[in-house]
Amino acid sequence: xxxxxxxxxxxxxxxxxxxxxxxxxxxxxxxxxxxxxxxxxxxxxxxxxxxxxxxxxxxxxxxxxxxxxxxxxxxxxxxxxxxxxxxxxxxxxxxxxxxxxxxxxxxxxxxxxxxxxxxxxxxxxxxxxxxxxxxxxxxxxxxxxxxxxxxxxxxxxxxxxxxxxxxxxxxxxxxxxxxxxxxxxxxxxxxxxxxxxxxxxxxxxxxxxxxxxxxxxxxxxxxxxxxxxxxxxxxxxxxxxxxxxxxxxxxxxxxxxxxxxxxxxxxxxxxxxxxxxxxxxxxxxxxxxxxxxxxxxxxxxxxxxxxxxxxxxxxxxxxxxxxxxxxxxxxxxxxxxxxxxxxxxxxxxxxxxxxxxxxxxxxxxxxxxxxxxxxxxxxxxxxxxxxxxxxxxxxxxxxxxx
Numbered sequence: 001x002x003x004x005x006x007x008x009x010x011x012x013x014x015x016x017x018x019x020x021x022x023x024x025x026x027x028x029x030x031x032x033x034x035x036x037x038x039x040x041x042x043x044x045x046x047x048x049x050x051x052x053x054x055x056x057x058x059x060x061x062x063x064x065x066x067x068x069x070x071x072x073x074x075x076x077x078x079x080x081x082x083x084x085x086x087x088x089x090x091x092x093x094x095x096x097x098x099x100x101x102x103x104x105x106x107x108x109x110x111x112x113x114x115x116x117x118x119x120x121x122x123x124x125x126x127x128x129x130x131x132x133x134x135x136x137x138x139x140x141x142x143x144x145x146x147x148x149x150x151x152x153x154x155x156x157x158x159x160x161x162x163x164x165x166x167x168x169x170x171x172x173x174x175x176x177x178x179x180x181x182x183x184x185x186x187x188x189x190x191x192x193x194x195x196x197x198x199x200x201x202x203x204x205x206x207x208x209x210x211x212x213x214x215x216x217x218x219x220x221x222x223x224x225x226x227x228x229x230x231x232x233x234x235x236x237x238x239x240x241x242x243x244x245x246x247x248x249x250x251x252x253x254x255x256x257x258x259x260x261x262x263x264x265x266x267x268x269x270x271x272x273x274x275x276x277x278x279x280x281x282x283x284x285x286x287x288x289x290x291x292x293x294x295x296x297x298x299x300x301x302x303x304x305x306x307x308x309x310x311x312x313x314x315x316x317x318x319x320x321x322x323x324x325x326x327x328x329x330x331x332x333x334x335x336x337x338x339x340x341x342x343x344x345x346x347x348x349x350x351x352x353x354x355x356x357x358x359x360x361x362x363x364x365x366x367x368x369x370x371x372x373x374x375x376x377x378x379x380x381x382x383x384x385x386x387x388x389x390x391x392x393x394x395x396x397x398x399x400x401x402x
Contacts, residue, residue, distance in 0.1 A: 016065045017199035020125060021161055023072040030161055032199035033059050046196050054130050064228060066138035066202045070162045073121040076142050078113045087110045104215035106144040106371060108171045115142030137228045138221050144213050145376050146198055147172050148205035151385060152187050159183050159194035188338040230339065308347060308371065315365045319355035349374055350389050366394060
């Protein structure tokens with residue numbers, strides 16, 4: 001796959017995504033397993049099963065699972081309103097009780113697509129997977145996540161297992177139920193059939209976040225991820241705790257069965273204690289020095305960095321997406337035996353632009369800020385999709401105030 005993903009790795013290097021479809025009479029689960037290998041994504045396995053317990057048999061390891069629900073419990077609608085979420089929901093479902101429903105909304109320039117499902121139905125599906133020791137960490141409703149693929153394909157129609165999605169200028173214009181035959185797609189070098197397009201879209205969206213979807217499902221997903229991290233933490237803590245206990249017992253066994261004389265043992269302990277105490281004091285001195293430097297950086301730079309960030313980002317056009325904004329970046333990699341060095345009066349900005357004219361105007365606007373002395377383009381490159389990645393070095397005027 002052409003796109004590099006070394007800077008993305010939210011919860012491991014293996015990703016399993018499912019589409020939970022079908023109806024009460026026939027359940028269909030379409031799965032896709034992707035692995036991150038050498039900074040590229042690779043589809044290692046696709047499968048179709050009809051029982052949740054069969055999912056675990058299809059993949060070797062399941063560190064986390066994302067699921068798109070497209071079964072008969074889901075309701076979808078499109079409206080010509082693109083305002084706030086509550087306005088869109090009021091237009092689509094005037095009497096909807098949000099205490100009982102999860103919802104997601106995909107907004108385009110002309111309309112909004114809404115997918116809703118009862119919370120009890122979603123919780124029932126999550127618990128069914130949990131009983132099979134499959135932990136769900138992300139939930140999506142309907143085919144809305146397929147919007148994350150619009151910039152990666154050059155067709156006017158995208159088929160999924162349940163729907164036909166009409167596209168125009170990288171935007172979704174219609175989502176309709178479809179029974180068309182399976183179609184093969186090549187998406188960023190990944191070959192996949194239309195029946196597994198939605199699971200692939202979910203995985204790619206966890207990296208690119210191109211599908212601008214809002215809704216209260218985000219709160220559910222945050223809760224699921226926190227639960228997963230807690231379970232993982234306690235498992236590791238238990239493993240380390242048992243290991244530590246065994247090592248401690250082993251050490252005690254050797255200590256209490258030692259054939260050294262008591263006087264020799266006490267002398268050795270004193271020497272070890274003295275050495276450790278001196279080492280601790282040296283480390284405390286080093287840490288105190290580094291802490292003083294960090295506190296100095298925070299004291300002098302934090303309030304200014306917020307001001308600079310607000311002023312610069314306020315000028316940012318919608319055709320530019322920032323990936324990092326670093327005030328006074330490190331001059332060199334931090335090392336234990338070296339003092340921390342930073343680039344004073346400098347801001348480093350990286351991101352992507354899809355409009356060169358807007359990019360140039362933005363640079364001019366930044367240079368005209370009263371606290372900026374110079375803007376340098378450190379790097380600028382165009383990829384296959386006319387998206388330009390860039391890095392800016394913004395030189396700030398020296399602040400003489402103490």
